[in-house]
Structure formats: structure tokens, C-alpha cells
Amino acid sequence: MVRSPCCEKGGLKKGPWTPEEDQKLLAYIEKHGHGSWQSLPAKAGLQRCGKSCRLRWTNYLRPDIKRGKFSLQEEQTIIQLHALIGNKWSAIATHLPKRTDNEIKNYWNTHLKKRLDKMGIDPVTHKPKVDAFGSGQSKDAAHLSHMAQWESARLEAEARLVRESKLTSNPLENQFGFSSPQLSANKAAVAAAAAAAPPVRPKCLDVLKAWQGMVSGMFFVSSDSLESPTSTLNFSEAVPVVGFHHESSMAIPPPLQFPACNITCKGGMNEDVSNSEYEWKCFEKSNQMAPQVKETLDGSIPVHEMSTYSTENAWVLDSFRAAANENASIVNIVEGLSDIIPYNSGEQNSSMAGENTATIASCGAGGNLEDLQGNYWNSLLLNLVDPPPSGSPVF
DNA sequence: AATCTTTTCAACCGCTATGTG
DNA sequence: GCACATAGCGGTTGAAAAGAT
Structure with missing residues (x-):
């Protein structure tokens, strides 16, 4: 490989x-494109x-560059x-519009990097310097780690696609409203491609956010420790992160719904329990579904440590209590429910975005555990990707 | 006020990936 | 398939600014 001799x-x-020099470069690119x-420097008289x-243009002169302080959301991303x-x-920059x-970097x-270091987090591995997993990574962490690897590959592919699209489109015309002749030929093709590809909600952050929630429970801290003078947000309020908890901040996951069974499960602190354990409580929404559930509960499907609550048709899973104490995740919850909830519906899983509720439409055959888990993650995490309309930042 | 230290960030360097003949 | 040119990426540097003494 021969190195560029330009410099x-x-x-x-x-x-x-x-x-x-900036003025010369700007004037030339506005007129001719880069x-x-x-050959640009000679033509531009530089x-x-x-x-x-190229560096000056891409990192400083480009008109679509956002400068100044990074927002809390940008930092978290x-x-x-x-x-x-x-x-x-x-690749990271492709997910932060207008940042180079x-x-x-x-x-x-x-x-x-320094902030994480100060918080006792290894900025390379993003894990606590002292292993907070205790005896090692949980099954959930391993599961998410695997998903995260896939997302990592996907992110890089996305970044590559973005680069390619920038090559085939006219960046000046698309972004800044002026054109370069040599790139205009691709305009029609690019427009066709854009029309053919409907806007797709970027789900790539789903797993990484979940993974981050798993790996970095230590981020559930008040913003004070983040040295952000503009924020008054407490992560535990805004991030319905499930699973691994750290220190005293307890993230409350959104309700987990199984509408086909009319069952809703909510996680939270149980004040009835002397030591305020974290637990999952399940409710039947309507009486007509109760027999189905009860039939199952009384039937051949193994019923775990299940005790009836005072609320009619509600129960709490003691095994989840214990699991929660060992950094259990929602995956455990869904996995546990898969042993209990009757699978009798053939409808496709679906998710409800837009409210802080994870919905698993299918309780029926074909709704295997992986589907349930995947569906839960998607619906839960889409809420993380798209903040609620209240305007409050995700992080 | 002067000096020293630390922080910030624009710019450079060296490398790899990709395109082209 | 090869040689070369070019673009782009990530690590590093160093001047300027900010802060501390």
C-alpha cells in the first residue's frame, strides 16, 4: 500500500x-463542490x-455542524x-446528527472517559472496576451480550451504508442546498432509492440500551454526579431500564402485558415485605380470563412458588423476588412466566410503542420464549429510543 | 500580576479500505 | 490479480485557553 504523498x-x-483560508475553501466548495x-487546494488557491x-471542511467548515456543549442525551448515546x-x-457519529x-472522539x-473513570467504571470495558456482577455475569447479561454483538455488527454495517449513501448522493445539494455538477447525475437514483425505502425507525439502539442497562447499572445515578450543570434529571426516573440494579437507585420497569391472556405484570418494591424486596406482581384484568389462568395454575403446568395476593386474581412470584436480589432481569421474568402463562393464541407478537408498557400479544402456541423476550425488548426499548412526548430527555 | 499546570480541541500522522486502470 | 491513487478512520500532538498557585 502506497501512502498518499499529498502532505x-x-x-x-x-x-x-x-x-x-477558510473563506477560500468555503467559496470554492460552495461553487464547485469539493x-x-x-486537486482542490491548487484550484482553490490554497x-x-x-x-x-478535507479535514478542515468535514470537521469545521461544513454548514451542518452543530457545535457547543453536548446534551445529556448525546452523552448517553x-x-x-x-x-x-x-x-x-x-459509526458513533452516524447516530449523533451534526456531530463529527x-x-x-x-x-x-x-x-x-474521565467521568466514567471517576465513577469507578473502566472506560474501555464499561464495567465497574470492581466486578459488580459478583460471582460473574448472569445469564441475562450473557444473553444481552450476545445480542449486543449482533447489534455492534449491525451498527457498523449501518455506518458503512451511510458512508456509501454519502458517496452516491450529493451531500451539498442534499444537506446544504447547493450542488456540485459531478454528483448531480446520481440525484434521480438517490431520490428513487429514498422513495423505495420508507423511513425506518432506528432500532439499533434497542439492544445496546438494554445491554447498557445490564452492564452499567451504575448509570442509575443522579445527574449531579454527571457534572452536567443543565440537568436536573434523575436517571432512575426517566429510564425504565430493567434488570441489573446498582446501589440504591431502583429503576422501575414498565408493566409487562400479555393482553391475549389479559395479564399484566408489574415490577416494583414490595413495601409489604419487611426488607422491601423487589418483586413482580401479576394481575388478571378480567374475570373471563380468570378460569383460563386458574385452569393453568391448577393444572399440569408447574406452578412455581406462587402465592395469592389480597388483590383478587393477582399473584406474586417469589422466585422472582429472589432472582431480583441477584440482579435478575426482565428476561428472567418472561422466562418464568413462560412456564406459567397458558400459550393458546396463535396471533403474532406485537408491540405497543408510545406508552411505557411492554406488551406481549401472544400467549399462545408459537409464542416461544425467545419471541417473548425479543418482543418485550423491542416494545420496552422502543420507548427508550423515542422519548415520551413530554419532552423529557431519555437519559 | 506572574508563573506554572491542566484542559481542550483543531489539526496532523500513519494506517487501512476502497476504487480504478 | 496487481499497482497505484484516493478517501476515510483512529490515535496522537501541540498550541491556546483556562485554572491554580
Whole structure:
């Protein structure tokens, strides 16, 4: 592989750009597009190498760059993506509109890395420096880790697609309203492709958010420790993260619904229990479904440690209590319910986004555990990806 | 006020990936 | 398949700014 000689030529200026140079570069690109970066400096009358011009444009002069302080949400996105894919700054940048990979990288190195370090979190592995998993990663963590690996690969593929689309589209025309002749030929093709591909909700953050919730329960801390002067948000209020908990902040997961069975399960602290254990309580919504459930409960399907609550048709799963104390996740809950809830509906799983409730439509045959889990994650985490309309940040 | 230390971030360097003839 | 050119990425540097003494 032969290295580009562009910056090795003598007589080319290095170092900080002057306003005059910026003006020349801007004027040229606005008029002609950047074209070949290699030949741009000579055409634009700049004593710079093409590489330097490209960097100046992409990291500073581009009109769609957002500068200034990173929001809490942006910070959290960076942390979560970094936990998943590491120092893939360009891939991370594709999920932070108007932020450059260089800016994100700098921000990570100067702020977030130090902050995590201060919080006792290894910024490389995103795990507590002292193993908070105790005896090792739970099954849930391993499960999510596996999912996270897939999402990691998908993220990188996404980033690659974004790069490719930038190559085939006219970035100036698309983004800034002016055109470059050499790229205009692709306009029709790009427009057709855009029309053919309906806007798809980016679900890529689903698993990483879940994974982050699993791995980094330590993020459930008040914003004070995040050194963000603008935020008054407490993570535990805003993030319905399930599973692993750390210290005193207890994230309350959204209700888990099985409408086909008219069952809703809610997790939370049980004040009736002397030591305020965390537990999952299940309710039947209507009497007409009760016989079905009771039939199952009284039938051949093994009934775990299940005790009836004072509320009619409600029960709590003692095994989940114990599990919760051992950093159990919602996966455990769903897995446990899969032994109890009668699977008698053939309808497809579906999810309800837009409210803080995870819905599993299918209680029937074919609704295997993986479907249930996947469905739960999707519906739960879509709420994380799309904040509620109240305007409160996700993190 | 002067000096030293730390932090920030724009820019560079070196490498890999990809495109082209 | 090869050689080369080019674009892009991630790590690192160093000047300027901010903070501490």
C-alpha cells in the first residue's frame, strides 16, 4: 500500500487555518463542490494538502455542524455506543446528527472517559472496576451480550451504508442546498432509492440500551454526579431500564402485558415485605380470563412458588423476588412466566410503542420464549429510543 | 500580576479500505 | 490479480485557553 504523498510535498502550509483560508475553501466548495480533494487546494488557491482541506471542511467548515456543549442525551448515546462498538467514532457519529467523529472522539477523551473513570467504571470495558456482577455475569447479561454483538455488527454495517449513501448522493445539494455538477447525475437514483425505502425507525439502539442497562447499572445515578450543570434529571426516573440494579437507585420497569391472556405484570418494591424486596406482581384484568389462568395454575403446568395476593386474581412470584436480589432481569421474568402463562393464541407478537408498557400479544402456541423476550425488548426499548412526548430527555 | 499546570480541541500522522486502470 | 491513487478512520500532538498557585 502506497501512502498518499499529498502532505509530504514541500511548501505546503500546516497548522491552524486562517480566516482567509477558510473563506477560500468555503467559496470554492460552495461553487464547485469539493470534487477531488487532491486537486482542490491548487484550484482553490490554497497552499494546503488535500487531506488538510478535507479535514478542515468535514470537521469545521461544513454548514451542518452543530457545535457547543453536548446534551445529556448525546452523552448517553456516546457512552452506550462506545460500550457496544468501542472507538468506532465514525459509526458513533452516524447516530449523533451534526456531530463529527473528531468532535465525539475529543469529547470522549476529555470528558466522558474521565467521568466514567471517576465513577469507578473502566472506560474501555464499561464495567465497574470492581466486578459488580459478583460471582460473574448472569445469564441475562450473557444473553444481552450476545445480542449486543449482533447489534455492534449491525451498527457498523449501518455506518458503512451511510458512508456509501454519502458517496452516491450529493451531500451539498442534499444537506446544504447547493450542488456540485459531478454528483448531480446520481440525484434521480438517490431520490428513487429514498422513495423505495420508507423511513425506518432506528432500532439499533434497542439492544445496546438494554445491554447498557445490564452492564452499567451504575448509570442509575443522579445527574449531579454527571457534572452536567443543565440537568436536573434523575436517571432512575426517566429510564425504565430493567434488570441489573446498582446501589440504591431502583429503576422501575414498565408493566409487562400479555393482553391475549389479559395479564399484566408489574415490577416494583414490595413495601409489604419487611426488607422491601423487589418483586413482580401479576394481575388478571378480567374475570373471563380468570378460569383460563386458574385452569393453568391448577393444572399440569408447574406452578412455581406462587402465592395469592389480597388483590383478587393477582399473584406474586417469589422466585422472582429472589432472582431480583441477584440482579435478575426482565428476561428472567418472561422466562418464568413462560412456564406459567397458558400459550393458546396463535396471533403474532406485537408491540405497543408510545406508552411505557411492554406488551406481549401472544400467549399462545408459537409464542416461544425467545419471541417473548425479543418482543418485550423491542416494545420496552422502543420507548427508550423515542422519548415520551413530554419532552423529557431519555437519559 | 506572574508563573506554572491542566484542559481542550483543531489539526496532523500513519494506517487501512476502497476504487480504478 | 496487481499497482497505484484516493478517501476515510483512529490515535496522537501541540498550541491556546483556562485554572491554580
